[in-house]
Amino acid sequence: MKELLTRTDELLLLTIYRLKEDAYTVPILEHLEEVSSRKNWTLAGIYIPLLKLEKNGIVESYLGEPTSQRGGRSKRYYKITNKGLRALQEVKELQKTMWDGIPDMIYSDEGDL
Amino acid sequence: MKNLPKSAELILRIVLPGKVSSTAVGDYEELYSSLHSKNRTRALLWLLGQIIKSVIPYTISNFYWRFTMLRNDLKIALRNILKRKLFSIINITGLTAGITCCLLIFLYIQDELKFDRFNSNYDILYRIVRENIESGDRDPRVPAVMLPNLKVDFPEIDSFSIMTPRAGTVSYRGNIFNEDNILLADDSFFKIFDFNLLNGDPETALTGPARVVLTESTARKYFGDSDPTGEIIKYDNRIDLTVSGILEDPPVHSHLDFDLLVSFATLENINSTALNRWTWQGAYIYFILPENIDTGSIERRLDALILKHRGDEYASRVRHHIQHFPDIYLNSSDMQVDIARHGNGDYIFGFSAVAIMVLAIACFNYMNLSTAKSSLRAGEVGLKKVFGARRKNLVKQFIFESFLFVAVSVIISLGVIILVLPSFNSFTGKMIILDLFYNLHLSLGIAGGMVIVTLLAGCYPAFYLTKFKPVDVLRSRSSVTLKTKSAGGIRIGFRQVLVLLQFTISIGLITGTSLVSRQLDLFRNKQLGFDKENMIVIENPYNSGMETRFHRFKSEIEQNASILGVSAAFNIPPHHINNWCALSTDGDDDRITTGLVYVDQYFLDLLDVDIIEGRNFSEIVSSDTTNVVILNRSAIDALNIDSPIGKFINGVWCFDGPSEIIGVADDMNYFSLHSDVPPMVFCVQSYVNKNNIVIKTDQGDMSEILGYLETKWKETAPEWPFKYYFIDQKFDSLYQSEIKMGKIVELFTFLVIFIAYLGLFGLASFIVDRKTKEVGVRKVLGASVSKLVTLLSGEFIFLIVISSLIAWPVTYYAIKLWLSNFAFQVDADISLFIMSSMIALLITIITVGYRSLRAALSNPADVLKHE
Numbered sequence: 001m002k003e004l005l006t007r008t009d010e011l012l013l014l015t016i017y018r019l020k021e022d023a024y025t026v027p028i029l030e031h032l033e034e035v036s037s038r039k040n041w042t043l044a045g046i047y048i049p050l051l052k053l054e055k056n057g058i059v060e061s062y063l064g065e066p067t068s069q070r071g072g073r074s075k076r077y078y079k080i081t082n083k084g085l086r087a088l089q090e091v092k093e094l095q096k097t098m099w100d101g102i103p104d105m106i107y108s109d110e111g112d113l
Numbered sequence: 114m115k116n117l118p119k120s121a122e123l124i125l126r127i128v129l130p131g132k133v134s135s136t137a138v139g140d141y142e143e144l145y146s147s148l149h150s151k152n153r154t155r156a157l158l159w160l161l162g163q164i165i166k167s168v169i170p171y172t173i174s175n176f177y178w179r180f181t182m183l184r185n186d187l188k189i190a191l192r193n194i195l196k197r198k199l200f201s202i203i204n205i206t207g208l209t210a211g212i213t214c215c216l217l218i219f220l221y222i223q224d225e226l227k228f229d230r231f232n233s234n235y236d237i238l239y240r241i242v243r244e245n246i247e248s249g250d251r252d253p254r255v256p257a258v259m260l261p262n263l264k265v266d267f268p269e270i271d272s273f274s275i276m277t278p279r280a281g282t283v284s285y286r287g288n289i290f291n292e293d294n295i296l297l298a299d300d301s302f303f304k305i306f307d308f309n310l311l312n313g314d315p316e317t318a319l320t321g322p323a324r325v326v327l328t329e330s331t332a333r334k335y336f337g338d339s340d341p342t343g344e345i346i347k348y349d350n351r352i353d354l355t356v357s358g359i360l361e362d363p364p365v366h367s368h369l370d371f372d373l374l375v376s377f378a379t380l381e382n383i384n385s386t387a388l389n390r391w392t393w394q395g396a397y398i399y400f401i402l403p404e405n406i407d408t409g410s411i412e413r414r415l416d417a418l419i420l421k422h423r424g425d426e427y428a429s430r431v432r433h434h435i436q437h438f439p440d441i442y443l444n445s446s447d448m449q450v451d452i453a454r455h456g457n458g459d460y461i462f463g464f465s466a467v468a469i470m471v472l473a474i475a476c477f478n479y480m481n482l483s484t485a486k487s488s489l490r491a492g493e494v495g496l497k498k499v500f501g502a503r504r505k506n507l508v509k510q511f512i513f514e515s516f517l518f519v520a521v522s523v524i525i526s527l528g529v530i531i532l533v534l535p536s537f538n539s540f541t542g543k544m545i546i547l548d549l550f551y552n553l554h555l556s557l558g559i560a561g562g563m564v565i566v567t568l569l570a571g572c573y574p575a576f577y578l579t580k581f582k583p584v585d586v587l588r589s590r591s592s593v594t595l596k597t598k599s600a601g602g603i604r605i606g607f608r609q610v611l612v613l614l615q616f617t618i619s620i621g622l623i624t625g626t627s628l629v630s631r632q633l634d635l636f637r638n639k640q641l642g643f644d645k646e647n648m649i650v651i652e653n654p655y656n657s658g659m660e661t662r663f664h665r666f667k668s669e670i671e672q673n674a675s676i677l678g679v680s681a682a683f684n685i686p687p688h689h690i691n692n693w694c695a696l697s698t699d700g701d702d703d704r705i706t707t708g709l710v711y712v713d714q715y716f717l718d719l720l721d722v723d724i725i726e727g728r729n730f731s732e733i734v735s736s737d738t739t740n741v742v743i744l745n746r747s748a749i750d751a752l753n754i755d756s757p758i759g760k761f762i763n764g765v766w767c768f769d770g771p772s773e774i775i776g777v778a779d780d781m782n783y784f785s786l787h788s789d790v791p792p793m794v795f796c797v798q799s800y801v802n803k804n805n806i807v808i809k810t811d812q813g814d815m816s817e818i819l820g821y822l823e824t825k826w827k828e829t830a831p832e833w834p835f836k837y838y839f840i841d842q843k844f845d846s847l848y849q850s851e852i853k854m855g856k857i858v859e860l861f862t863f864l865v866i867f868i869a870y871l872g873l874f875g876l877a878s879f880i881v882d883r884k885t886k887e888v889g890v891r892k893v894l895g896a897s898v899s900k901l902v903t904l905l906s907g908e909f910i911f912l913i914v915i916s917s918l919i920a921w922p923v924t925y926y927a928i929k930l931w932l933s934n935f936a937f938q939v940d941a942d943i944s945l946f947i948m949s950s951m952i953a954l955l956i957t958i959i960t961v962g963y964r965s966l967r968a969a970l971s972n973p974a975d976v977l978k979h980e
Contacts, residue, residue: 024140025137042167043141043144043167044137047137070139070142073139073142075136
């Protein structure tokens with residue numbers, strides 16, 4: 001693994017992992033909006049990193065059956081490859097090491113920053 | 114389930130990466146529709162936000178990096194445009210002219226196609242048209258009595274509307290108005306057509322007799338601002354009409370145009386028998402046809418209906434058709450009598466072809482000039498290739514350069530169009546506006562046209578110029594030419610083919626222009642068989658007093674020395690003949706269709722029509738007012754009568770009994786020279802109203818004579834307006850369409866020649882420039898000036914000869930096609946063609962010869978001293 005995953009990649013991959021069989025772009029977007037409590041995600045902002053990840057072999061995609069609900073267009077489902085899993089694991093371990101022993105940055109006590 | 118707006122889908126498809134675009138659009142649609150079901154506005158805002166967010170990165174990634182290279186290309190292109198001014202001016206002028214022509218034609222066609230579209234029944238409306246089997250003439254007028262029969266025989270058709278046009282006077286409180294545009298229509302008129310009734314009940318406004326609906330402008334003319342509903346106006350001084358509604362003026366794009374709508378039942382008061390006579394053919398019947406009905410079977414049943422009511426004799430001569438509503442405006446220009454306005458479909462096709470030719474010639478110029486100056490770009494191409502530019506990049510660069518030319522020309526064209534549009538509109542009688550924002554088709558057309566023209570003009574030069582091998586180019590800067598096939602003789606390369614085409618088009622158009630002007634001269638100068646000069650026609654309105662009015666007026670004005678004669682007749686030339694009858698000689702069953710004109714005894718004499726046999730009508734012979742006739746030469750020929758004088762003829766639908774032929778008149782052109790002289794019969798039956806007064810005057814002061822006539826008319830008939838025309842002027846107006854066409858063809862020819870020879874001039878300049886040294890050397894070695902000029906311009910003269918050979922047959926075919934519109938045609942003889950080629954040759958010699966001669970006359974010392 002030459003390059004580490006970016007934060008966006010990481011979020012995307014974790015979302016895909018959680019969604020399992022249902023991992024296509026719409027639920028991915030909804031999940032991201034939900035957990036990050038931010039509304040400024042765009043679909044286009046998901047396709048581009050996903051395309052890159054797919055090109056690097058981190059995820060793979062396959063087409064679902066076309067449904068009438070989407071105007072007869074099929075969904076593209078994403079799945080994490082073994083290489084992708086290894087990369088995620090690497091990031092996770094790195095995170096753990098880096099955060100070890102560092103306290104939370106913001107205390108819940110009032111006014112005492 | 115809510116679909117994405119089409120425009121949004123289109124943008125998304127463009128900006129999203131190709132691999133995922135289809136599924137991605139599905140994603141957008143899914144999210145959009147779920148949002149849409151909750152809140153429409155939020156969904157739209159969301160979509161807008163999403164699109165903006167995805168367009169920005171797309172634009173940056175796509176254009177930013179390309180732009181850097183583009184900026185370089187732009188700089189080089191601009192330098193080239195500015196450096197070679199002659200080349201740039203020739204190209205931009207040519208392209209501008211070509212694009213302007215094409216855009217104007219585009220706007221014109223677009224406007225023509227807009228006709229009648231405001232009607233929601235556009236696609237399902239039809240009308241009845243009858244065709245004369247023998248002559249092929251189509252006539253949309255049918256008997257009014259057909260309508261009740263149709264309603265019974267065609268139960269599957271639910272809506273019929275019948276109408277007939279009228280002209281006459283309308284008076285209100287002592288004011289008399291001439292109205293030429295009155296339409297009588299029945300109460301289903303508003304059900305079938307979408308004319309906008311502002312005031313009044315569409316169901317009943319035209320029900321029953323003596324009701325009238327006014328258009329807004331007519332109402333204002335009569336009543337000012339006060340509400341006219343319920344007021345009474347008088348039609349032709351005898352029929353009271355009650356105003357039952359106000360109508361918005363008919364749209365500009367309506368083939369039906371009228372100022373007053375009178376209820377159809379009023380026809381009974383105007384002409385008591387018109388509603389139930391099968392021989393009164395003056396009504397137009399429109400109807401809505403349910404979509405899946407076979408039109409052929411309807412037509413056969415119409416024929417059967419006519420057969421049932423009019424018998425074999427008549428039915429064997431006509432065939433009925435139903436004409437689709439859109440065709441009425443676009444495709445009826447052959448119908449000589451019609452209430453509908455007609456477009457000019459035949460000419461549009463021709464003009465579009467010529468406009469495209471103008472543009473093509475401009476493109477040829479671009480190709481020729483770009484490749485002719487190839488040596489000037491070779492260094493740049495070679496060097497770029499050395500530095501790693503691939504041919505693809507270079508081709509892109511040159512095509513971009515062509516695009517710049519086209520874009521500049523388009524911008525100038527739009528400016529030119531804004532300037533010429535007012536005169537274009539007054540010439541074509543249209544109200545076209547140039548509106549790039551709301552006229553989506555135009556904007557798309559321009560964009561598409563730009564791409565096509567760029568590729569057409571730019572591809573060949575782009576590939577030609579990028580062919581150079583860097584080694585060849587850079588080894589020796591002085592010998593940069595592509596290998597040409599042979600030095601001596603005349604070679605036919607691509608460039609020569611283009612010049613050949615330009616010459617061919619030029620010669621063809623010169624021929625066409627001279628032919629059109631010859632034909633127009635024929636129209637003006639042809640002997641019509643009667644005297645049309647100094648003839649004034651005054652309309653004598655129909656009513657019971659018309660005959661006494663005529664005699665009173667006649668005896669008044671005959672005392673004036675300037676009035677040489679007065680006569681009355683039913684149809685005055687130029688007029689379509691309204692009455693037709695079937696004539697046969699006694700004891701013969703063969704009948705011929707003959708035009709019937711009611712005249713008085715003085716008419717033929719007044720118009721100076723030759724009586725070639727027998728005698729003219731006489732006022733002394735009292736029996737001349739009944740059952741004697743004069744036939745014209747065509748009728749005698751058609752009936753095949755030897756020594757006709759004293760023979761009897763029978764007429765169906767015209768005379769009471771056999772009529773004696775007392776004379777034969779020479780053929781006269783009653784109507785335009787488009788059609789031949791039909792067989793005609795003149796008779797003086799006194800009971801028939803002759804509603805036109807013909808007055809022959811001397812060549813004195815016309816305005817004085819008109820003033821005199823008007824005063825006398827006002828004295829004799831104060832209740833009727835003074836309406837007159839000159840026969841010769843009215844004849845000239847029959848050729849308006851040809852005169853206009855002639856002007857357009859002239860303009861096109863001028864443009865084509867201008868552009869083509871501008872290009873030729875540029876080309877000759879480049880060739881001569883390149884051969885300066887050759888000319889110098891030859892001159893030193895003793896070549897004469899004339900030899901040198903021949904050497905430099907010989908190729909073009911050879912090309913003129915070849916293109917003449919191509920242009921002649923093609924033009925001959927086109928000319929024959931156009932001339933077939935007219936019964937009287939000019940000769941398209943060989944002199945016409947030779948003359949056109951000579952003109953083309955002359956202009957070529959002037960254009961090319963000038964450059965060649967200057968080169969040939971130059972001092973060899975000047976051109977050779979730098980070597």
